[in-house]
Amino acid sequence: MKKVKILIADEIDLRKISVLKKSFFEISKKFGISNSEILRSYNNYEILIIRSVRIIDRNFLRKCNFKIIATCSRGTDNIDVEYANRKKIAIINADEANATSTAEHTFALILAIYKNLFTSGRLVRESKFNIYNFHRYELKGKKIGIIGVGRVGSRVAVFAKAFNMQIIANDIDSFVVKSHPELEFKSLNYLLKNSDIVTIHIPLNKTNSNFLNRDKLINLKKNAVLINTARGEVIDEKYLFKLLLNKKIYYAGLDVFKNEPEINKDFFKLENVILTNHIAGKTKESFKRIPAEIFYKIIDIFSHKTGNE
Secondary structure (H helix, E strand, C coil): CCCCCEEEECCCCCCCCHHHCCCCCCEECCCCCCCCHHHHHHHCEEEEEECCCCECCCCCCCCCCCCEEEEECCCCCCCCCHHHHHCEEEEEEECCCHHHHHHHHHHHHHHHHHHHHHHHHHHEEEEEECCCCCCHHHCCCCCCEECCCCCHHEEEHHHHHHHHEEEEEECHHHHHHHHHHCCEEEEEEEEHHHHHHHEECCCCCCCCCCCCCCHHHHCCCCCCEEECCCCHHHHHHHHHHHHCCCCCCCEECCCCCCCCCCCCHHHHHHEEEECCCCCCCCCCHHHHHHHHHHHHHHHHEEEHCCCCC
């Protein structure tokens, strides 16, 4: 039987690679190889495995012969999925492996803001230990609005329950709504107007680009906290900056931005925003789980193709 050729083009954890049976797959590891070199030297391969740092655009897809492109990330916005579908190239992503990491980071941002940890840490370093005249709040009883109750959003809801928070949920998927009868689902407008904390967990696609635009952000309460660990492009960053600058909302916690890594430096001027460098889903544990999820999905595809279980 002819072996299926796999090219791994970006550095990933290979500890679970043994699940890809060597009798069936031929694997080449060329970490950091350029897209042009992939097309030049490996275009006869069936499967390409990458990370989200690699952009797979229409020009690449037009020239490539891969049957499957697997991205070791939750999102697929680094790939022109629409054109890939037209070329009948299957796109695989890891939509489960970093959900816990992202949900935990979401709550890390919330807690850092509500407990004002950065101010407290600065005062300690400045030998101002007995200064307490800065705001700190409890999460108990606060209303958290979760936009998108998928794998990450549903975990955020579990954490919120542990803190005895009131949960307002929003999702356009009727299956998701039916799967969570324990949650109170409301309209987006209601969620934005009534939540103390709003956290967004939706994928980036054409529909969701600039999802929280000016007309929606203006509905946030003055004491609201906005958290984004999804994608920078789902929020109107310029208007969010204006809200923060003019104290129209209390705080923001941002892990993702437009134009990464060259992000909008205006945010650096603000004291009411916490910025992290797109690390929500990137933990030691998730780095192990993500490639493993990809490998098992590849096995699943080919076991169905060959009729094996």
